[in-house]
Amino acid sequence: MAAMTERKRFQILVCDGPSCGITHxxxxxxxxxxxxxxKEAALQGRAECAALTCFGRCDEGPNLMIRELAPGEDxxxxxxFDLLYGVRGLYLGVDQAKVDRVLDSHVAKDEAVEAWVESYE
Incomplete structure (x- = not known):
């Protein structure tokens, strides 16, 4: 019997800086x-959510990033921040509808939403 491949786990970082956190x-x-x-089976155990101080893209907020977690990483x-540079998982100007699409695609299926995603620089 073939060994099961462990599914990727992700961290969802949501900006909570002054602009995203208060204004947005x-x-x-x-x-x-x-x-x-x-609540959703396709997402359970796939990701953890955390606040991030600021992505530095305040005018485009609210912003979030999806990044793959290393095995055992909290x-x-x-x-x-060194772990974020170059990660292709930054989504700018998200609302609830965009968040839902990102969760359904990037987190549940490991498929970035190409029309919206960019690398964090």
């Missing part, structure tokens, strides 16, 4: 994401 109310997106991660805390 990113906390409501976090609540929505966490609700879906808890996805519930903000990572070192």
């Amino acid at each position: 109310e990113s906390e409501t997106l976090v609540e929505h994401i966490e609700g879906r991660l808890d 996805g519930s805390t903000e990572p070192d």
Whole structure:
């Protein structure tokens, strides 16, 4: 019998800086994401959500990033920024509908939403 391949796990980072957190109310997106991660079979165990201080793209917020977690890595805390540079998983100006599509594609199927995703520089 072939060994099962372990599914990728992701960290969903939602900006909670002054612009995204206050002006764009990113906390409501976090609540929505966490609700879906808890309830939907396709997402359970696939991702953890955490706040990120700022992506530096405030005018385009609210912003989030999906990044693959290393085996055993805790996805519930903000990572070192060095781990983010060059990661192709940044989504700018998201709303609940965009978040849903990102979760359904990037997290559930490991397929980035090419029309919206960019690398973090």
